[in-house]
Amino acid sequence: MRFGPSNATSIDLCVHDLILASRYREETRILCCENETLFPGLHISTYPPSIDRRKAKKIKFALAQARSNSADVIVVQQHLPTAAGVARRSPMPVILHKHNMTKPIPPTGFFNRVRRSWRIRQHNALAGIMFVSEACRDEFRADWPEISTPMAVVYNGLDFDQWQPAEHPRNEIICVGRAAPEKGIKDAAEAIVRVLAAEPLWSARFILSESQRFPDYLQSVIETLKPVADRTTVELNQTLPVVRQRLQEAAIAIVPSRWEEPFGRTALEAHAAGCAVISSGTGGLREVSGDYALFLPKDFTAKDIADRLEQLVSDEAKRTRLASEGRDYCLQKFALKAVSESADRFYQRIKA
Structure with a gap:
């Protein structure tokens, strides 16, 4: 992982925020790569x-760090083989913090049965598992009923005091995410071209990370936006403060993810920034937005995004209401202090 402000992933940000607000902050040591x-x-x-x-x-x-610091609990982020390896060698309880969905292994065929049995043993060696959404936990339970390890849902949280929506946001549509096909970025670009052609007073902005991973895909997004290039900005690999500022200035945010989002931090940040949100609603995204986003159909097209954009662009009252109610909902459900307390309670339960 990249545990620093210049290049943090959503996992790094989640861990940083949880520890920052934890009652165990001063007793917690983070281990990470340089x-x-x-x-x-x-x-x-x-x-x-x-x-x-x-x-x-x-x-x-x-293990050496845990022993030298007299650790009570070890929390491993995301990586099951590491968590299970630590658990097998440690007298201290080990918690796996899962930030993604867990791929199922069917119980049919010899090699699948061997792999499944090994995966079950790995999970059952743990003292606890934390999931970032109910969607993640429920899918895990359905796919792995044999695993009896204690489980908890601990959402990503935000310090809403750091997110201050603009009193008068720009007529701007924003899309933040990885420059990857599963994020639906090109669909959003196609929709924005349609909408901006009919709405000369509006502009758009894309903030895309991991720009080197799918260079051809990124280039296709840029090519798609050429007809409205004079009113569209594409920024790559920006820090969280820049992303926060851009979101706070925009009126509408699109979260068009096509894969099953384990949580959907991008949507949470858009709500916190005071954007009216259009969301695919996959995985944990519906938990993030509740009833306060315009959701896309399951197999959505660029036209579906454009239709919802037109609803918001043409109806300022609806746009304002959705932005305000969405922020209020997220403030109640995802405030960092409450979320961090839920993590602390689980740590204490496992330690006991």
């Missing part, structure tokens, strides 16, 4: 890339 920047104000121990490339070395480093 990075160009590190988040300030937290106790962090780093290891070099030579260790990061080898699971066995990471496990050895983690």
Whole structure:
């Protein structure tokens, strides 16, 4: 992972925020690979890339740090093999914090049965599993009924005091996400071209991360936007403060993800920033927005996005209401202090 403000992933941001608001903040040590920047104000121990490339070395480093710091609980982010490896070698309870959906393994065929049995043993070696949404937990339970490890849902949280919506947002449509096909970015671009052609007073902005992963896809997005290039801005790999500022200035945010989002932090940030949100509603996205987004159909097209954009562009009252009610809903459900307290309670339960 990249535990620093210049290049943090959504997982890094989630962990940073949870620890920052935790009652165990001063007793918590974060272990991560060396990075160009590190988040300030937290106790962090780093290891070099030579260790990061080898699971066995990471496990050895983690156990040595846990022993020297007299750890009560070890929390491993996302990576089951590392969590299970630590759990097998440690007398301390180990929690796996899952930030994505878990792929099922069918119980048919010899090799599948072997793989499934091994995966079950890995999970059952853990002291606890945290999921970022009810959607993640419920799908996991349905696919892996044999796993009896204690489970909890701990959402991503936000410090809403850091998010201040503009009193008069720009007539701007914004789309933030990875430049990847499963994020539906090109569909959003096609929809925006349609809408801006009919709405000369509006503009659009894309803030895209991981721009080197799918260069051809990114180029196709840029090509798609050429007809409205004079009113469209594409920014790559921006820091959270820049993303926050851009979201706070925009009126409408599109979250057109085509895959089953485990949570949907991008949607949460858009609500916090005071945007009216258009969402695909996949996975955990419906939990994030509640009834306060315009949702797309399951197999949506660019036209579906454009239709909802037109609703919001042409109806300022609806746009304002959706933005205000969406922020209020998220403030009640995802305020960082309450979310961090739910994580702390689970740590305490497992420790006991």
